[in-house]
Amino acid sequence: MSATLVLVQILNGLQLGILLFLIAAGLTLVFGVMGFINLAHGVQYMVGAYFAVAFYGLTGNFLAAMLLALASALALGLALEFLVFRHLYDRDHLDQVLATFGVILFLNQATTVIWGPAPLIIPQPEFLSGSIPLVGGLLYPVYRLTIIAAGLAVAALLWFIVTRTRLGMLVRAGASNPDMVSALGVDVRRLFMIVFGFGAMLAGFAGVLAAPIFSVEPGMGDNMLIVAFVVIIVGGIGSIRGSFIAALLIGLVDTLGRSMMTDILKLFMEPSAANQIGPAIASMLIYVLMAAILFFRPTGLFSVGRAA
Amino acid sequence: MSEAALSGAADRSVAATETILHGYLVSASIFLTLAAVPFMGFLGPEGFILPLVTRMMILALAAIALDLILGHGGLVSFGHAAFVGLGAYAAAIMVTEGVTEVWAILAVVLLVTAMFALVTGYVCLRTSGVYFIMITLAFGQMVFFAASSLSAYGGDDGLTLWDNASLFGTGWLADDRGLFYVTLAVLVACFLLVQSIVASRFGRVLRAARENERRTASLGVDVFRVRLAAYLISGMLAGVAGILLTCQAEFVSPAAMAWQRSGELIFMVVLGGMATRNGALIGAIAFVALEHILSDLTHDWKLIFGPLLIVIVVYSRGGLAALLRRITGGAVRV
Amino acid sequence: MSEPALLADGLYKSFGALCVSDNVCFELGGGECLALIGPNGAGKTTLINQLSGFVESDAGAIRFAGRDITHLSPDARARAGLARSFQITSVIPSFSVLENVALAVQARAGSSFRFFGRAAGERALNDEAMAALARVRLDDRALSPAGSLSHGEKRVLELAIALAMKPKALLLDEPMAGMGREESQQLVALLADLKATCPMLLVEHDMDAVFALADRVAVLVYGRIIAEGTPDEIRANAEVKAAYLGEDAA
Numbered sequence A: 001m002s003a004t005l006v007l008v009q010i011l012n013g014l015q016l017g018i019l020l021f022l023i024a025a026g027l028t029l030v031f032g033v034m035g036f037i038n039l040a041h042g043v044q045y046m047v048g049a050y051f052a053v054a055f056y057g058l059t060g061n062f063l064a065a066m067l068l069a070l071a072s073a074l075a076l077g078l079a080l081e082f083l084v085f086r087h088l089y090d091r092d093h094l095d096q097v098l099a100t101f102g103v104i105l106f107l108n109q110a111t112t113v114i115w116g117p118a119p120l121i122i123p124q125p126e127f128l129s130g131s132i133p134l135v136g137g138l139l140y141p142v143y144r145l146t147i148i149a150a151g152l153a154v155a156a157l158l159w160f161i162v163t164r165t166r167l168g169m170l171v172r173a174g175a176s177n178p179d180m181v182s183a184l185g186v187d188v189r190r191l192f193m194i195v196f197g198f199g200a201m202l203a204g205f206a207g208v209l210a211a212p213i214f215s216v217e218p219g220m221g222d223n224m225l226i227v228a229f230v231v232i233i234v235g236g237i238g239s240i241r242g243s244f245i246a247a248l249l250i251g252l253v254d255t256l257g258r259s260m261m262t263d264i265l266k267l268f269m270e271p272s273a274a275n276q277i278g279p280a281i282a283s284m285l286i287y288v289l290m291a292a293i294l295f296f297r298p299t300g301l302f303s304v305g306r307a308a
Numbered sequence B: 001m002s003e004a005a006l007s008g009a010a011d012r013s014v015a016a017t018e019t020i021l022h023g024y025l026v027s028a029s030i031f032l033t034l035a036a037v038p039f040m041g042f043l044g045p046e047g048f049i050l051p052l053v054t055r056m057m058i059l060a061l062a063a064i065a066l067d068l069i070l071g072h073g074g075l076v077s078f079g080h081a082a083f084v085g086l087g088a089y090a091a092a093i094m095v096t097e098g099v100t101e102v103w104a105i106l107a108v109v110l111l112v113t114a115m116f117a118l119v120t121g122y123v124c125l126r127t128s129g130v131y132f133i134m135i136t137l138a139f140g141q142m143v144f145f146a147a148s149s150l151s152a153y154g155g156d157d158g159l160t161l162w163d164n165a166s167l168f169g170t171g172w173l174a175d176d177r178g179l180f181y182v183t184l185a186v187l188v189a190c191f192l193l194v195q196s197i198v199a200s201r202f203g204r205v206l207r208a209a210r211e212n213e214r215r216t217a218s219l220g221v222d223v224f225r226v227r228l229a230a231y232l233i234s235g236m237l238a239g240v241a242g243i244l245l246t247c248q249a250e251f252v253s254p255a256a257m258a259w260q261r262s263g264e265l266i267f268m269v270v271l272g273g274m275a276t277r278n279g280a281l282i283g284a285i286a287f288v289a290l291e292h293i294l295s296d297l298t299h300d301w302k303l304i305f306g307p308l309l310i311v312i313v314v315y316s317r318g319g320l321a322a323l324l325r326r327i328t329g330g331a332v333r334v
Numbered sequence C: 001m002s003e004p005a006l007l008a009d010g011l012y013k014s015f016g017a018l019c020v021s022d023n024v025c026f027e028l029g030g031g032e033c034l035a036l037i038g039p040n041g042a043g044k045t046t047l048i049n050q051l052s053g054f055v056e057s058d059a060g061a062i063r064f065a066g067r068d069i070t071h072l073s074p075d076a077r078a079r080a081g082l083a084r085s086f087q088i089t090s091v092i093p094s095f096s097v098l099e100n101v102a103l104a105v106q107a108r109a110g111s112s113f114r115f116f117g118r119a120a121g122e123r124a125l126n127d128e129a130m131a132a133l134a135r136v137r138l139d140d141r142a143l144s145p146a147g148s149l150s151h152g153e154k155r156v157l158e159l160a161i162a163l164a165m166k167p168k169a170l171l172l173d174e175p176m177a178g179m180g181r182e183e184s185q186q187l188v189a190l191l192a193d194l195k196a197t198c199p200m201l202l203v204e205h206d207m208d209a210v211f212a213l214a215d216r217v218a219v220l221v222y223g224r225i226i227a228e229g230t231p232d233e234i235r236a237n238a239e240v241k242a243a244y245l246g247e248d249a250a
Helices: A003-034 A041-059 A062-083 A093-115 A142-164 A166-176 A178-183 A188-210 A220-235 A240-266 A271-296 B003-039 B046-072 B080-096 B102-124 B129-148 B176-199 B201-211 B213-218 B223-249 B259-272 B279-297 B302-315 B319-327 C044-052 C074-080 C097-109 C123-135 C151-164 C181-195 C207-213 C231-236 C238-243
Strands: A131-133 A139-141 C006-015 C018-028 C033-037 C059-064 C082-084 C169-173 C200-203 C216-221 C224-229
Touching (some): A003 A188, A003 A220, A041 A220, A093 B129, A093 B259, A142 A240, A178 A188, A240 A271, A271 B129, B046 B279, B080 B129, B080 B259, B102 B223, B176 B223, B201 B213, B213 B223, B279 B302, C044 C200, C097 C151, C181 C207, C216 C231, C216 C238, C224 C231, C224 C238
Parallel strands (some): C082 C169
Antiparallel strands (some): C006 C059
16 A cells, blocks of 8 residues: 555544544533433534535535534524433433433434435535645645644634633533532533533534535434544543544544555455455454553543543 | 331231232233234234244343343443344354254354453443443444444345254244244243342342442452353343344344344333333333334334333333333232 | 551552542551541541552552452452441442341352342341341341431441451441431440450541540541540540540540
8 A cells, every 4th residue: 555545544534533523522521511421412413414415405605504504503402402401411321321312213214204315415615625735746635634624623722612711611620520510609501501502513513524525314423423432432531632632543543444454454364355354354443442442441541530 | 026027027028029929920921922922813914923023022032131231230231232133143144154053053152242241341341330331332333333344244235044043953943933932932031040140149249239339349249240240141142132033034134233223122121111020021022012003103103213212211210110010009010 | 466457557648639648557456446536528438448449549558367458459358358337328228128238148158159049038148147137136127128227227237237247357437427326325335345356447426436435546637647545645635636626525
């Protein structure tokens, strides 16, 4: 495999990692601050993508579609919070998991009913189309680079909010000790809603970004969600920094693994055997990585105070 | 002990025995009813009813297995479909490769599921709470993707069996009625096994650890080892359900171990009533019935099922078992 | 007896900037009761957690019955004979009183890896459990669910559970907490009885109990032991009085 191909895969890995981070950040915040495990978070991602497609169809403008999609995703998130999630905050994790599972079933089916089961297409935005030359004659799509840049910008924004603002301080405090924060007179309900809404928008944003390059179909959020879980387990629940590093790590491992595993195996075994088990092993890599990390650090790389 | 205390204790002891008898009475009724199903022509055509009820029993087996670790152990495993799937795939692969004797298949499945449970359990069980749920979910997904990538055995599309497994060389398992009764026998056997485990010394420490892990450890119990053993048993029994699933469908696909299947298994246990004698059994039967009825109503039955699931979770406590107890004023203790 | 039953050597423990155990050293000899007193927040429960293995010390060593147990898990220490009670009552609420104690007997007697045979019907376990319950006079409540007991009865149940472990040393974390006068006196009598066969470290606020039971007293303030001696010596100690200013120390 040539160096340029490896570089392409590295960039693709970073791009996947960034998307994972956007999803995982909301997930880890919501769990860290509210103790609420939300299986339906992946649906926010899916909804972002679908609304982007729908509004693009209406407006013909990618940016307009994105803004409208974000607003709708936020609205849907808050509606879900009001209708379902707030009844679950005091329940145990089993109940939360089952109820949010029900939400996924319903919304995946609703998406199929409204838009049909076939994958939808949305073109990449005009002003971001084409490729730019990078090192060694390599051409890499502008759009994908934009995703990476956008994700880094959001990460920086999050870092700023969490470490430099009062809201961020409340979030960090809430992550280690929500009762204390409440006892200090902070309206915890509102804090929850802000955290939740923000997380929903992050996931929706990831969905919008992913729409032109991934397949927009019902259930697209489910697998991303589970990988996002892997990210926050590896990074440490409640830690945004942990989610960032873990997301990039997992994005890279998954992408590089899938593209290189079969070739690596061919160094040791028959090509036919390598072709058989290469893809299987590649698909298992990130989970094996997760297991290995947990073996040495059961609470993840950067875990924060709150007990799971 | 004073007179009053003695008789009070005796009363409570009688009540406890009554509950136990009650529970077994319900179990016996269910099993006897199931045994009579092939003779109940009024239910519908045999080619339809038998596979449906067989599926109920297979899932009941998986649910009972899950209840050991979930209800009694207090550990939410969101990856149990992986064990079912491992059993199903092992059976399908072995039959495809020519090994059809189900005892050989059983031996392999027990070994494979035990090893998977040992390795994943070792990682999962050192964590707790949400971590445990997420990690089991992740490992389940891992097995799902591994199976999807097995191009030699159908990959995404699944593997159709041209043969079926044989029991002592006979074709019982290939026949609707034969498979029905074999499944029932296996279900009853595993039901009794799990009952025994729950009431045993082992069950006692498992349940104690669920309620108060610190206290149990402070008594000298190695809680990790106990839970790992429970996880192993639970996984192996679920694998057995997988074998039967393959025999029944004569087909296996990664969909059998999708994470949604794990969620459905949990729902069955919760619906019936966690850690009750017959909860998992009732929950599985009710779930399959519900799924069948709803999917008859509309193709998009999950639109109804999703909210129904939410409502059940939010408003019911203790599942059908508790509901039955409340409705009958405590007369029926399931 | 040369080797003390329990020995703590230079235990340190900090949570962030807060030091809760600062070079804690003490010895518990056979047949004696060492009381550990100190104002709230002094670090007494954390110390018990370190001794019983639920919290890992930052530095220092713990020796029990001649072995270094510093790195043993809580269950391993319990199996070695170190029993403890909990400050906040910690029984198994849905189990009967009898089953709570039978569980302790079972854990001590060895194999919990028996998958067949109804544990609740095992005569050997039940008889030994009833004997422990009889000793604390809880036997008439044997079949009640432990969750239905009054607070005082639960504290006594904790003691019965500890007894059933046939421990070589006992760590008691505020056993009198929340108990009325009469109940406390009964518990004190029980513990006095027990002292000879089972040395105990008694963390307590109830000074009547401390002076009735303790052979020696150690005073823990902000993680450090500031004084150690007989109950009378401690009563007269000026530094101790200062630490307890505002509290009833006599």
